[in-house]
Amino acid sequence: MTTRITELLGIKYPVFQGGMAWIAESTLAAAVSNAGGVGLIAGGSAPIDYLRDQIRRCKELTDKPFGVNIMLMSPNAEDLAQLVIDEKVPVITTGAGNPGKFMEGWNNAGVKVIPVVPSVALAKRMERSGAAAVIAEGTESGGHIGENTTMCLVPQVVDAVEIPVIAAGGIADGRGIAASFMLGAEGVQIGTRFLAAEECQIHPTYKQLVVDAKDTDSIVTGRYTGHPCRNVKTKFSKRLASGEANGSITPDEFEQITLGSLRKAVQDGNLEEGSFLCGAIAGMVKKIQPAGEMIEEMFAEAEKLLGR
Ligand code: TUI
Secondary structure, three states: OOOHHHHHHOOOOOEEEOOOOOOOOHHHHHHHHHOOOEEEEEOOOOOHHHHHHHHHHHHHHOOOOEEEEEEOOOOOHHHHHHHHHHOOOOEEEEEOOOOHHHHHHHHHOOOEEEEEEOOHHHHHHHHHOOOOOEEEEOOOOOEEOOOOOHHHHHHHHHHHOOOOEEEEOOOOOHHHHHHHHHOOOOEEEEOHHHHOEOOOOOOHHHHHHHHHOOOOOEEEEOHHHOOOEEEEOOHHHHHHHHHHHHOOOOHHHHHHHHOOHHHHHHHHOOOOOOOOEOOOOHHHOOOOEOHHHHHHHHHHHHHHHOOO
16 A cells, blocks of 8 residues: 555555553564554653663664654653654654644654644644645544544645645544545555553553443543543543533643543553553454554555545
Protein backbone atom coordinates (compact mmCIF):
# COMPACT_ATOMS: atom_id res chain seq x y z
CA MET A 1 0.00 0.00 0.00
CA THR A 2 2.21 2.78 -1.32
CA THR A 3 1.47 6.37 -0.37
CA ARG A 4 3.62 9.46 0.15
CA ILE A 5 3.88 8.37 3.81
CA THR A 6 5.35 4.92 3.01
CA GLU A 7 7.75 6.57 0.56
CA LEU A 8 8.75 9.39 2.92
CA LEU A 9 9.63 6.97 5.71
CA GLY A 10 10.60 3.83 3.80
CA ILE A 11 7.95 1.69 5.53
CA LYS A 12 5.66 -1.11 4.34
CA TYR A 13 2.34 -0.02 5.85
CA PRO A 14 1.24 3.62 6.35
CA VAL A 15 0.33 3.13 10.01
CA PHE A 16 1.55 5.03 13.05
CA GLN A 17 1.07 3.69 16.55
CA GLY A 18 -0.28 6.46 18.79
CA GLY A 19 2.34 8.02 21.07
CA MET A 20 0.20 7.26 24.11
CA ALA A 21 1.49 8.94 27.28
CA TRP A 22 2.80 6.47 29.89
CA ILE A 23 1.91 3.59 27.55
CA ALA A 24 3.91 3.77 24.36
CA GLU A 25 7.35 2.35 25.16
CA SER A 26 10.12 0.61 23.28
CA THR A 27 8.70 -2.95 23.24
CA LEU A 28 5.42 -1.92 21.61
CA ALA A 29 7.09 0.66 19.35
CA ALA A 30 9.64 -1.86 18.07
CA ALA A 31 6.91 -4.45 17.44
CA VAL A 32 4.95 -1.99 15.31
CA SER A 33 8.05 -0.85 13.43
CA ASN A 34 9.18 -4.43 12.83
CA ALA A 35 5.73 -5.17 11.40
CA GLY A 36 6.17 -2.41 8.82
CA GLY A 37 4.49 0.58 10.52
CA VAL A 38 5.96 3.34 12.65
CA GLY A 39 6.18 2.63 16.37
CA LEU A 40 6.20 5.59 18.73
CA ILE A 41 7.69 6.06 22.16
CA ALA A 42 5.79 8.51 24.36
CA GLY A 43 7.87 11.46 25.50
CA GLY A 44 5.14 13.08 27.58
CA SER A 45 6.21 13.71 31.19
CA ALA A 46 8.93 11.05 30.99
CA PRO A 47 12.27 11.86 32.66
CA ILE A 48 15.04 12.42 30.12
CA ASP A 49 17.16 9.48 31.28
CA TYR A 50 14.21 7.11 30.96
CA LEU A 51 13.43 8.34 27.47
CA ARG A 52 17.06 8.10 26.33
CA ASP A 53 17.12 4.52 27.57
CA GLN A 54 13.86 3.75 25.76
CA ILE A 55 15.17 5.20 22.49
CA ARG A 56 18.35 3.13 22.75
CA ARG A 57 16.37 -0.03 23.57
CA CYS A 58 14.16 0.55 20.57
CA LYS A 59 17.23 0.86 18.35
CA GLU A 60 18.37 -2.52 19.66
CA LEU A 61 14.96 -4.09 19.00
CA THR A 62 14.45 -2.78 15.47
CA ASP A 63 16.44 -1.48 12.54
CA LYS A 64 13.27 0.04 11.07
CA PRO A 65 12.15 3.67 11.46
CA PHE A 66 10.48 4.56 14.76
CA GLY A 67 9.58 7.84 16.40
CA VAL A 68 9.10 9.74 19.62
CA ASN A 69 5.94 11.64 20.51
CA ILE A 70 6.51 14.86 22.35
CA MET A 71 3.60 15.90 24.52
CA LEU A 72 4.00 19.66 24.43
CA MET A 73 2.30 20.30 27.78
CA SER A 74 5.05 18.28 29.38
CA PRO A 75 7.20 20.46 31.70
CA ASN A 76 10.39 19.03 30.17
CA ALA A 77 9.34 19.40 26.50
CA GLU A 78 12.41 21.59 25.78
CA ASP A 79 14.80 18.90 27.02
CA LEU A 80 12.92 16.20 25.13
CA ALA A 81 13.07 18.32 21.98
CA GLN A 82 16.88 18.37 22.24
CA LEU A 83 17.17 14.71 23.23
CA VAL A 84 15.49 13.48 20.05
CA ILE A 85 17.99 15.49 18.01
CA ASP A 86 20.96 14.17 20.02
CA GLU A 87 19.72 10.58 19.69
CA LYS A 88 19.05 11.03 15.95
CA VAL A 89 15.45 9.85 16.22
CA PRO A 90 14.16 9.76 12.62
CA VAL A 91 10.52 10.78 13.26
CA ILE A 92 8.84 13.06 15.79
CA THR A 93 5.15 13.43 16.35
CA THR A 94 3.84 16.13 18.68
CA GLY A 95 0.63 16.50 20.62
CA ALA A 96 -1.33 18.74 22.96
CA GLY A 97 -0.01 22.02 21.58
CA ASN A 98 1.71 23.99 18.85
CA PRO A 99 5.33 22.86 18.32
CA GLY A 100 6.18 26.01 16.31
CA LYS A 101 9.16 27.08 18.42
CA PHE A 102 10.90 23.71 17.96
CA MET A 103 10.30 23.28 14.25
CA GLU A 104 13.40 25.08 12.95
CA GLY A 105 15.77 23.10 15.18
CA TRP A 106 14.17 19.80 14.25
CA ASN A 107 14.09 20.60 10.54
CA ASN A 108 17.75 21.67 10.61
CA ALA A 109 18.61 18.35 12.28
CA GLY A 110 16.82 16.48 9.47
CA VAL A 111 14.12 14.98 11.69
CA LYS A 112 10.79 14.32 10.02
CA VAL A 113 8.26 16.23 12.09
CA ILE A 114 4.63 15.13 12.00
CA PRO A 115 2.45 17.16 14.40
CA VAL A 116 -0.99 16.13 15.59
CA VAL A 117 -3.46 18.86 14.63
CA PRO A 118 -7.06 19.26 15.78
CA SER A 119 -7.87 22.01 13.22
CA VAL A 120 -7.27 23.22 9.67
CA ALA A 121 -5.64 26.41 10.98
CA LEU A 122 -2.92 24.53 12.87
CA ALA A 123 -2.40 22.16 9.93
CA LYS A 124 -1.68 25.13 7.65
CA ARG A 125 0.70 26.67 10.18
CA MET A 126 2.54 23.38 10.53
CA GLU A 127 2.90 23.07 6.77
CA ARG A 128 4.39 26.58 6.63
CA SER A 129 6.81 25.64 9.46
CA GLY A 130 8.16 22.67 7.49
CA ALA A 131 6.17 19.70 8.84
CA ALA A 132 6.68 16.57 6.70
CA ALA A 133 3.02 15.56 7.20
CA VAL A 134 0.27 16.16 9.74
CA ILE A 135 -1.88 13.83 11.80
CA ALA A 136 -5.49 15.09 11.72
CA GLU A 137 -6.90 13.71 14.96
CA GLY A 138 -10.62 13.56 15.59
CA THR A 139 -12.39 13.72 18.91
CA GLU A 140 -12.99 9.94 18.79
CA SER A 141 -9.40 9.50 19.97
CA GLY A 142 -8.39 8.49 23.44
CA GLY A 143 -6.70 10.83 25.88
CA HIS A 144 -6.47 14.58 25.27
CA ILE A 145 -8.81 15.46 22.41
CA GLY A 146 -9.92 18.26 20.13
CA GLU A 147 -13.55 18.99 19.23
CA ASN A 148 -13.95 18.04 15.57
CA THR A 149 -14.63 14.49 14.40
CA THR A 150 -12.32 12.42 12.22
CA MET A 151 -14.96 12.28 9.46
CA CYS A 152 -15.25 16.09 9.34
CA LEU A 153 -11.66 17.08 10.14
CA VAL A 154 -9.65 14.81 7.82
CA PRO A 155 -11.11 15.89 4.44
CA GLN A 156 -10.95 19.55 5.44
CA VAL A 157 -7.28 19.24 6.38
CA VAL A 158 -6.62 17.27 3.17
CA ASP A 159 -8.14 20.13 1.16
CA ALA A 160 -6.15 22.76 3.04
CA VAL A 161 -2.59 21.44 2.82
CA GLU A 162 -0.29 19.91 0.19
CA ILE A 163 1.65 17.69 2.60
CA PRO A 164 0.33 14.19 3.34
CA VAL A 165 -2.35 13.79 5.99
CA ILE A 166 -2.57 10.91 8.44
CA ALA A 167 -6.03 10.23 9.91
CA ALA A 168 -6.45 9.47 13.62
CA GLY A 169 -9.38 8.89 15.93
CA GLY A 170 -11.76 5.95 15.81
CA ILE A 171 -9.71 3.71 13.51
CA ALA A 172 -9.20 0.11 14.60
CA ASP A 173 -9.74 -2.14 11.58
CA GLY A 174 -9.48 -2.35 7.81
CA ARG A 175 -12.77 -0.54 7.33
CA GLY A 176 -11.48 2.46 9.28
CA ILE A 177 -8.28 2.47 7.24
CA ALA A 178 -10.18 2.23 3.94
CA ALA A 179 -12.56 5.00 5.06
CA SER A 180 -9.60 7.21 5.99
CA PHE A 181 -8.16 6.73 2.52
CA MET A 182 -11.53 7.67 1.02
CA LEU A 183 -11.33 10.90 3.01
CA GLY A 184 -7.99 11.64 1.37
CA ALA A 185 -5.64 10.49 4.12
CA GLU A 186 -2.43 8.73 3.11
CA GLY A 187 -1.91 6.99 6.42
CA VAL A 188 -3.55 6.26 9.75
CA GLN A 189 -2.61 6.54 13.38
CA ILE A 190 -3.98 3.85 15.67
CA GLY A 191 -3.85 3.92 19.46
CA THR A 192 -6.69 2.04 21.15
CA ARG A 193 -6.34 -1.21 19.19
CA PHE A 194 -2.65 -1.38 20.14
CA LEU A 195 -3.62 -1.23 23.83
CA ALA A 196 -4.64 -4.86 23.28
CA ALA A 197 -1.37 -5.82 21.63
CA GLU A 198 0.56 -8.60 23.35
CA GLU A 199 3.63 -6.33 23.31
CA CYS A 200 1.78 -3.47 25.03
CA GLN A 201 3.12 -3.30 28.59
CA ILE A 202 0.06 -1.84 30.36
CA HIS A 203 -1.40 -3.50 33.47
CA PRO A 204 -3.58 -6.56 32.59
CA THR A 205 -6.58 -4.86 34.23
CA TYR A 206 -6.26 -1.98 31.71
CA LYS A 207 -6.03 -4.38 28.74
CA GLN A 208 -9.07 -6.29 29.95
CA LEU A 209 -11.09 -3.08 30.40
CA VAL A 210 -10.44 -2.24 26.74
CA VAL A 211 -11.28 -5.75 25.51
CA ASP A 212 -14.48 -5.80 27.60
CA ALA A 213 -15.58 -2.27 26.64
CA LYS A 214 -18.72 -1.92 24.55
CA ASP A 215 -19.69 0.93 22.22
CA THR A 216 -20.99 3.17 25.01
CA ASP A 217 -18.07 2.63 27.38
CA SER A 218 -15.95 5.71 26.67
CA ILE A 219 -16.52 9.00 28.47
CA VAL A 220 -14.98 12.47 28.16
CA THR A 221 -13.94 14.20 31.36
CA GLY A 222 -12.24 17.49 32.14
CA ARG A 223 -13.73 19.74 29.48
CA TYR A 224 -14.00 22.55 32.05
CA THR A 225 -10.25 22.37 32.78
CA GLY A 226 -9.46 23.06 29.12
CA HIS A 227 -7.93 19.57 28.80
CA PRO A 228 -10.73 17.19 27.86
CA CYS A 229 -9.71 13.53 28.02
CA ARG A 230 -11.49 10.43 26.73
CA ASN A 231 -11.35 7.47 29.14
CA VAL A 232 -12.87 4.06 29.72
CA LYS A 233 -16.07 4.46 31.75
CA THR A 234 -15.20 3.33 35.28
CA LYS A 235 -16.60 4.29 38.68
CA PHE A 236 -13.74 6.81 38.93
CA SER A 237 -14.29 8.48 35.53
CA LYS A 238 -18.08 8.54 36.09
CA ARG A 239 -17.55 10.21 39.48
CA LEU A 240 -15.35 12.84 37.82
CA ALA A 241 -17.90 13.41 35.06
CA SER A 242 -20.79 13.87 37.47
CA GLY A 243 -18.72 16.12 39.75
CA GLU A 244 -17.93 18.23 36.72
CA ALA A 245 -21.57 18.33 35.62
CA ASN A 246 -23.13 19.16 39.01
CA GLY A 247 -20.34 21.48 40.20
CA SER A 248 -19.36 19.37 43.22
CA ILE A 249 -15.78 19.13 41.91
CA THR A 250 -14.11 22.42 40.97
CA PRO A 251 -11.64 22.52 38.06
CA ASP A 252 -8.77 22.89 40.57
CA GLU A 253 -9.99 19.89 42.55
CA PHE A 254 -10.33 17.95 39.31
CA GLU A 255 -6.68 18.65 38.47
CA GLN A 256 -5.66 17.51 41.95
CA ILE A 257 -7.70 14.30 41.83
CA THR A 258 -6.38 13.34 38.40
CA LEU A 259 -2.73 14.16 39.12
CA GLY A 260 -0.82 10.93 38.57
CA SER A 261 -4.01 9.08 37.58
CA LEU A 262 -2.59 7.91 34.25
CA ARG A 263 0.36 6.24 35.95
CA LYS A 264 -2.03 4.61 38.44
CA ALA A 265 -4.00 3.10 35.55
CA VAL A 266 -1.08 2.00 33.40
CA GLN A 267 1.26 0.64 36.08
CA ASP A 268 -1.07 -0.36 38.92
CA GLY A 269 -4.38 -1.09 37.16
CA ASN A 270 -5.92 1.01 39.95
CA LEU A 271 -9.66 1.16 39.26
CA GLU A 272 -10.34 3.50 42.21
CA GLU A 273 -7.98 6.33 41.19
CA GLY A 274 -6.70 5.56 37.70
CA SER A 275 -7.55 7.22 34.36
CA PHE A 276 -7.77 4.47 31.76
CA LEU A 277 -7.53 6.50 28.56
CA CYS A 278 -9.09 4.94 25.46
CA GLY A 279 -10.72 5.95 22.20
CA ALA A 280 -14.39 5.73 21.29
CA ILE A 281 -13.60 2.66 19.16
CA ALA A 282 -12.65 0.57 22.22
CA GLY A 283 -15.91 -1.36 21.86
CA MET A 284 -14.57 -2.88 18.64
CA VAL A 285 -11.33 -4.17 20.18
CA LYS A 286 -12.05 -7.74 21.19
CA LYS A 287 -8.80 -9.67 21.10
CA ILE A 288 -5.35 -9.57 22.63
CA GLN A 289 -2.92 -10.49 19.86
CA PRO A 290 0.54 -9.55 18.56
CA ALA A 291 0.80 -6.05 17.06
CA GLY A 292 2.16 -7.46 13.81
CA GLU A 293 -0.88 -9.71 13.42
CA MET A 294 -3.17 -6.72 13.98
CA ILE A 295 -1.40 -4.76 11.26
CA GLU A 296 -1.43 -7.63 8.75
CA GLU A 297 -5.16 -8.26 9.40
CA MET A 298 -6.14 -4.60 9.15
CA PHE A 299 -4.26 -3.91 5.93
CA ALA A 300 -5.40 -7.14 4.25
CA GLU A 301 -8.97 -6.02 4.94
CA ALA A 302 -8.34 -2.43 3.83
CA GLU A 303 -6.65 -3.49 0.60
CA LYS A 304 -9.55 -5.80 -0.20
CA LEU A 305 -12.09 -3.03 0.44
CA LEU A 306 -10.12 -0.56 -1.64
CA GLY A 307 -9.89 -3.08 -4.47
CA ARG A 308 -6.10 -3.03 -4.52
O1 TUI B 1 -1.90 14.64 22.96
C1 TUI B 1 -2.76 13.84 22.67
N1 TUI B 1 -3.27 12.96 23.55
C2 TUI B 1 -2.91 12.87 24.87
S1 TUI B 1 -1.73 13.77 25.64
C3 TUI B 1 -2.08 13.04 27.08
S2 TUI B 1 -1.30 13.40 28.58
C4 TUI B 1 -2.19 14.69 29.19
N2 TUI B 1 -2.13 14.85 30.50
C5 TUI B 1 -2.78 15.83 31.08
C6 TUI B 1 -3.54 16.72 30.37
C7 TUI B 1 -3.63 16.57 29.07
C8 TUI B 1 -2.94 15.53 28.46
C9 TUI B 1 -3.07 12.14 26.93
N3 TUI B 1 -3.51 12.06 25.68
N4 TUI B 1 -3.25 13.79 21.42
C10 TUI B 1 -2.85 14.71 20.42
C11 TUI B 1 -3.65 15.94 20.47
N5 TUI B 1 -3.14 17.11 20.25
N6 TUI B 1 -4.95 16.03 20.73
C12 TUI B 1 -5.27 17.37 20.66
C13 TUI B 1 -4.10 18.03 20.36
C14 TUI B 1 -3.85 19.42 20.16
C15 TUI B 1 -4.59 20.39 20.82
C16 TUI B 1 -4.29 21.75 20.62
C17 TUI B 1 -2.81 19.79 19.31
C18 TUI B 1 -2.53 21.12 19.13
C19 TUI B 1 -3.26 22.08 19.76
O2 TUI B 1 -2.89 23.34 19.50
C20 TUI B 1 -3.43 24.41 20.22
C21 TUI B 1 -2.68 25.62 19.78
O3 TUI B 1 -1.92 26.10 20.59
O4 TUI B 1 -2.82 25.99 18.62
